[in-house]
Amino acid sequence: MGKRGKKHREPQGRRGGDASDDDDILPSSAYDVPPPTNDREHQESESGEEQEEGNDDGGRAWAAAAPSKFHLYQLSVQSPKGDISYMQKFFLMYVGGRFPLHLQEDFCGTALLSCEWLCSDPRRTAIGVDLDLEALNWCLENNLNKVGGDGCSRISLLHGNVLRPQEACVVKHQVEDLVKDLALCDKNGASEAVTTNERDDSEVQGCFTNASMKIDALPNRDIVCAFNYSCCCLQKRKDLVLYFKHAFNALSKKGGIFVMDLYGGASSECKLRLRRRFSNFTYVWEQAEFDIINRRTKISLHFHLGKQRIIRHAFSYDWRLWSLPEIKDCLEEAGFQSIHVWIRKMPDTTDIQNSGEFTVGRDVKYEKVASFQQQDAWNAYIVGVANV
Template sequence: MAYEYTLRRRGADKHTLYQLAVQDPSFEVELATRQYRRRRGVPPRILREDFCGTAAVACRWVEEHKENRAIGIDLDEATLDWAREHNLSKLDDASRVDLRQRDVRGLTRPRADVVQAFNFSAYTIYPFPALVSYLRLVRRSLNPGGIVMLDGYGGWEAGQAVSDRRKVKSPDGTFGYVWEQATFNPIDNLATCHIHFEFRNNKTWQKAFSYVWRLYTPAE
């Protein structure tokens, strides 16, 4: 399907585009609160957002309630700096968001009620024993009754080279979001994936984000 877009390529910010096209912080916060409350009978107060990137979820979390606190963990200091400038700066009390530049596999404190690693982030941890080690550390980092939330994907296309395109609305116009699984190796289940953006006048931002990850099956 061919789309027409109104957003110009010049001046576009890839982190802003990613937040608009990929993330839904309000939904993720509501989901975590609902699932935790269903099991514990009380709302969670401490969220740890692993692979937090721009910390959009962590920021939305503290907006939800005055007692909520969040820890955001990511390896990329430049992205965390972007988060501080563009997301934390908009909060009434940014001190309730603790951003840390480090490996998620080396942190068990402070403990959290909910640990989230969405957008297939855990798939970047491989081989399988490394993922198991990470999940064990996550379990140790939870408060009693805490929960960990991951997402996954599957289906017959999961092991193929595929792409998906959709139109996204932004305050400044519309743009295209393209998810591409460029390669997949059925021997080791490693996939190379890219995010591209499309703009007005057929301008593009190729490989704005690229990932190599290991496709884990539901059985695993």
């Protein structure tokens, strides 16, 4: 899980009509900076503890309620409506001829995007793939249950490695009731009823090894996506190409697109700390020194809920920060016929006054570019097109 500061903004004056009109639902990104405060460059105390963020009494009560790190992450970082809006636009632009219905969200974490996809059209289906069983289970209990209707019959959550999708196991498929007993196979092939709360991860993992539904059996996808810089989790070029090949092969033979995001700019290659205040908590993106030999960066996400609770290192990543040309080359090698980069300059991370992102940034959109001069910070969508 993780992103340097992606925040969902609801559309204002959203135009109806076709999907391409929806791109005024602007997804924000890693480089959003918080509104100006005097202590944005937050310091740690000598004890190593983070200082209190000054949340009010409401924040204390909220902290005492112990919100999950996944919940905090989704509030701080994700903007699924914006991502869906852009994916639809890209699909209609580069493939066209039909409305995209089938999505695969790789590195899905809590699969918030997949759940939003299901809500956006009753014909839509989604597949989510992630290594983190805790995140997938959290999705079942906290996101998927909000989709309603036949939502759970339209999603397949797969626990596994995107590099070996054939081995991924369905966490839950076409289940009628998310909280009732779940029939799982025991080692002898017999069925036993186990409630969600009674299971621990090892039990679940073991039992689901026998799950018969595999990714190859699912319908081909119109769109495969990997957001919040997830491709940076793959550190070797051969793994990146292998992953892109799997994404390519998952796409419909009628044509489809792969969409991923990436951040960059001068500020991405140095030590940095960014904070964003929310009404009840503060989100902190911490970036360690940048290793230019291996292009490796270590990222930690912290959540401050006042003195009562600080969740340090709620999420930590060891990423290889790929460059745009590297990604482009690997996508071509994997078989994609054309690759398109859509980019937006982000507010300078060094400019403490630059908080316009939250007030006037709505009309700053991603633009298709063939070249782009380096900035302090930028965010990009990369679209690989698999034609008919």
